[in-house]
Amino acid sequence: MDINFKLDAFEGPLDLLLHLIEKNKIDIYDIPIVLITEQYMDYVGKMTFDDLDLKSEFLVMAATLFDIKSRMLLPGKQEDEEDESDPREELVKRLLEYKMYKSISYELKDRLIDSDKILYREASIPDEVEQYRPPIDIDELVGDMDLSKLNSVFNDILKRCNDRVDPIRSKFGRIKKEEVSMEENFKFVEDYARHHKTFSFRKLFEHKKSKVQIIVTFLSILELMKTSKITIIQEELFDDIVVTSLICTEA
């Protein structure tokens, strides 16, 4: 046996088997299983494995070979089952398929060497082409837009626009920080009371739109009532509240 052969050069069990078949000049369709199994085991025994998975794959093949060997040695089985095929058949198929891919891989390798002699180039798009902007096709641009769609879009916008000033809907998801100081507001109302003998509660809100401002102003009124600086009269429910100042300095 050729001991000098690079034992670890086999890629796998099929590779080793093919080597043995070629070396022994064996007809792949009629593998002398006893001889091949013997040689196979001999090689595997001499191989060193860094990779345990690879070793187990070689051993799985060894088991397959032993299985085939034993099945071939069992006489009479074929007589019971006429259609029972050669126990080697599956292995032959695998070897043939593997052999085919191996020969293709040699061919591809040659092609790789050939095509390595071909060079390509990077794209080089001229500035004039790069900077080109396509002319505008209005009809394409407008697409299936028409007047009624444009109209509904506009109505939607107006609606949305309104929603923004709508106090309830605008509160949803939109929290605006407002600078409302209770103290400042109180001073403002107190000051107002100093200069006005009687005034309308509603009039106080003339320039105050936000809810917070209204509440704060109302609290100021309550505070002034508590400290007896004003009195209020409301004739009817929901009527305007008439405020009478007790601290007015003006005639």
Next chain:
Amino acid sequence: MENKDRSLEGVLEAILFTMGEAVSISRLSEALDVTEEEICSAIGKLSDQYDRQHRGIKIIELEGAYQMCTNPDYYEDLIKVAKTPRRYTLTDVQIETLSIIAYKQPVTKVEIENIRGVSSDHAVNRLVEFGLVKEVGRLDAPGKPMLFGTTEEFLRSFGVQSLDDLPTVNEERMEEFKEQAEAEVMQQTTLADVEV
């Protein structure tokens, strides 16, 4: 080099093709072991051949160097492939802006912005570019802001005879909205009273 299947022209063509950049005559001469005169003469032949055959490529000379480039005659066709034709359609923002201009014209950018609640500068500019909108004057107000309106192109592409054809916006409904909103403010106020 003197192979019947190969020529100096072919070598130079292959080199200039793959290099992309300009390659100096001296470098070519040195690498190929051919005089600079021979290089120039071969490039000249190649160039002439390109011109005569209306080739898609050409060779230009740049201060003692040669570079292969695209024949500008073919730029027009090149654009069709290089610039993947993009289908342009109006964006939602552009449509919105266009509808405001159509219904509110003449209108300033600030007004559009107030209605949409967001800056519409870019959209207006694009619409002007597209030729759907144009400047129609200036508002007599501080800063003399531009007023925008729709173009004839707009009328044509939307199949409108005149601006009067624009479907009317339901102004009444708008008023209703407003009243409703005000009513709600009042209600809120009352509620606030009760709560406090």
Next chain:
Amino acid sequence: MENKDRSLEGVLEAILFTMGEAVSISRLSEALDVTEEEICSAIGKLSDQYDRQHRGIKIIELEGAYQMCTNPDYYEDLIKVAKTPRRYTLTDVQIETLSIIAYKQPVTKVEIENIRGVSSDHAVNRLVEFGLVKEVGRLDAPGKPMLFGTTEEFLRSFGVQSLDDLPTVNEERMEEFKEQAEAEVMQQTTLADVEV
């Protein structure tokens, strides 16, 4: 297109030169508004012209796309100026794995493993890294294993025009082998019966 100074060949030459990469026939046909047949015929003419004139450039076909490249005949002279873009070196195991993927695509790692008789995980991963192989989908089976196939880079690197261009003769021969093998196996079986 029918300008006396321009020709479809010239246009295609300009495009392939400029783009550098492979451009699909369908993209060319669509952009230039010319049938795919006309594109192929023009490319054919251009290619013949290049061959006849021993040009430095040539056009290769890659699965329904064309790409311009250098004529390999000029490689020796070319590398005196241009750097060889050494892309990768493939080991025998990698090429073997690649040939299985090329023929069996779309194929799972397990299938490759069954053919090679050894785990091919590492080889497949390296091929994906090199851009020669890519994931092309998932097998509708337990675990949804990845399916692998070859890339355009594979076609280019191996000078394969299309997957049909792979050495198919061998596959046919393979079929013959199989039939032959089966016939012989049957014969062998009979013989074996006798021998045993």
